[in-house]
Amino acid sequence: MTNKILMAALCFSILSCGVVKKKTSYGSQRKITVEAEDNSTPEGEEADEKEQLSGEIAEELTILEKSEDIIDTALSFSGVRYKYGGTSRKGMDCSGLLYVSFLEHDIYLPRVSFYMANEGKRIDLTEVTKGDLLFFTTSKRRKRINHVGLVVDIEGEDIKFIHATASRGVIVSSLKEGYWNYAFVKATRVL
Numbered sequence: 001m002t003n004k005i006l007m008a009a010l011c012f013s014i015l016s017c018g019v020v021k022k023k024t025s026y027g028s029q030r031k032i033t034v035e036a037e038d039n040s041t042p043e044g045e046e047a048d049e050k051e052q053l054s055g056e057i058a059e060e061l062t063i064l065e066k067s068e069d070i071i072d073t074a075l076s077f078s079g080v081r082y083k084y085g086g087t088s089r090k091g092m093d094c095s096g097l098l099y100v101s102f103l104e105h106d107i108y109l110p111r112v113s114f115y116m117a118n119e120g121k122r123i124d125l126t127e128v129t130k131g132d133l134l135f136f137t138t139s140k141r142r143k144r145i146n147h148v149g150l151v152v153d154i155e156g157e158d159i160k161f162i163h164a165t166a167s168r169g170v171i172v173s174s175l176k177e178g179y180w181n182y183a184f185v186k187a188t189r190v191l
Helices: 002-016 043-075 094-103 178-183
Strands: 121-123 133-136 147-155 158-165 169-174 184-189
Touching: 043 094, 043 147, 043 158, 094 147, 094 158, 147 169, 178 184
Parallel strands: none
Antiparallel strands: 121 184, 133 147, 133 184, 147 158, 158 169
16 A cells, blocks of 8 residues: 555656646736936036036136236336347347246246247137237248237237337237238237
């Protein structure tokens, strides 16, 4: 009898192996949760972008302040007589005026206008702002840059610049004046 029970149990287990009754759950409520995809920038990246933007604005403001300070320094020399090679209130030439004005604010420029013209980035006249440099050729015999001025103001399309002239010393002139307009060669930005 024990053999029969054993045999029956063995047969039952062999026949039932791998057969599983599938449990159905009709009517029971199944909840599925799907998380939305986050398309926004992470807070860290957004903060970095804001920092970068505020850093760029701060840099632009610093440049504007520095150019205003340089302009104020140059304007303080208004009326100083012309002296070739001069760099003081006793007399100065055009490149000496800019050399001293920039140097007072820890910006080194070459002492001669021809070499000064190689500094900075060349810009179109329509892009000129306060603090930019204007270069001229005033000699009919030589087509080499020999004069420089510093942009101090822009009124519409009229660009005002400070420079030192042999006849009138350190003055502010307009690029609209025929002589300076004709002699103009290029503009550069050093700040």
